[in-house]
Amino acid sequence: MRGTRAATTAVIGTVLTGLLLTGCTALDGDHSVPKPTRQAAEDASGQTPQPDPTLRTAGTKQAVPTGTVVAETDAVSKSGETSIHVRVVAAAGGTFDAQLSRYRTTEPQPMLIEFRRTAKYGDYWDDEAVAATTWMPNADAPATVDLSRAGSDPDWLHDVVLVPAPSGTDDDSERPWVGTVLAIGALSWKIPDPFPDLHVTLGKDRPGAYGFVFDGAGKRLTDSGTPATYQVAHGDDQTTVAKRFGISIAELRWLNPTMRVHDDGWIYEDTTLNLDPATR
Structure with a gap:
């Protein structure tokens, strides 16, 4: 989700002071009896979900x-x-590092780099972005x-x-572009597909997987069709949802x-949830 300019400045300002978002905490309340309702759950922590860095489930620790x-x-x-x-x-341990070089700009200012699922010029804060790192005008990237x-x-x-970041102490009123995407680079990856034969099938709803299923055009599916997305219902668990679509938990989490x-x-x-490997 992308917020307002004010929300953007607040969040990126938090990054500037070194507080990185690290995950989600459990919600309060009684979850003992799953019910097939569609009442929205509230994320009390306000923190950004992050993938499990140890999850390489195709049989190897290193891609x-x-x-x-x-x-x-x-x-x-x-x-x-x-x-x-x-x-x-x-990098060692099955994860990756980004090496930065040749940074240049004609207007030195606090700058933030981050990696996003998708982006366009002028976008604001993206709460799925990772590896947010900020440097000041008088420092190298x-x-x-x-x-x-x-x-x-x-x-x-x-x-x-690249996103111009708040200065932290100075008045940024003369920098109205703070928090908006200034520069973009598309990433073309060369990583082996851990699940080249992944095939998602449409299964019946059941306790623990009561949610609605939609195809690529947004049409709700009931008995047939190719599932593309799934709307999680109250009481859904990852084990049962994976079974409903004929895939493993590892495949569900990879998607x-x-x-x-x-x-x-x-x-x-x-x-x-995404069910289409092509739109991961």
Whole structure:
């Protein structure tokens, strides 16, 4: 979700002071008896869900050898006056790092780099963005950014962006562009598909998987069709939802790298889950 300019400034300001969002806490309340209702659950923490960095479930801990370049791009502003080169390499332990170089700009200012599922020029804060890192006008861009929070299959992140960040102490009223995407670079990944034969089938609803299913055109499916998305109902758990669609929990989580799950396995209610590998 993208917020207002005020929300953007507040959140990025938090990043500037070094407070990174690290996950979600469980909700309060009694969840002992699942019910097939559609009452929205409230995320009391306000924190950003993050993928499990240890989840590489295709039988290997490492997708590619350490040091392998798996993506490379230049994030460039519309004017071409601000840009940075980004190269993503495999790190030890099955995760990845982004190596930054050749940062240049004609207007030095506090700058934020982050990796997003999708982006366009002028976008505001994206709560699914990961690896947010800020530097000041009198400092060089960092040489390396840790992408471990994107998990062991970070190719769900399609864009890297530069966003002018709040100064933290100064008046930014003369910088109305603070918090908006200034530069974008598309990431083309070279990571092996952990589930090349993944096939999602439409199953009947059941306790623990009461939600609605939709095809790619947004039409609700009941008895037939190709499922594309799933709307989580109250009481749905990841085990039963995976079984409903004929896939494993690992495959469900790979399809939905930012899926929010309570400690007991219940999925956050009214979440829309992706069921199409092509739109991961």
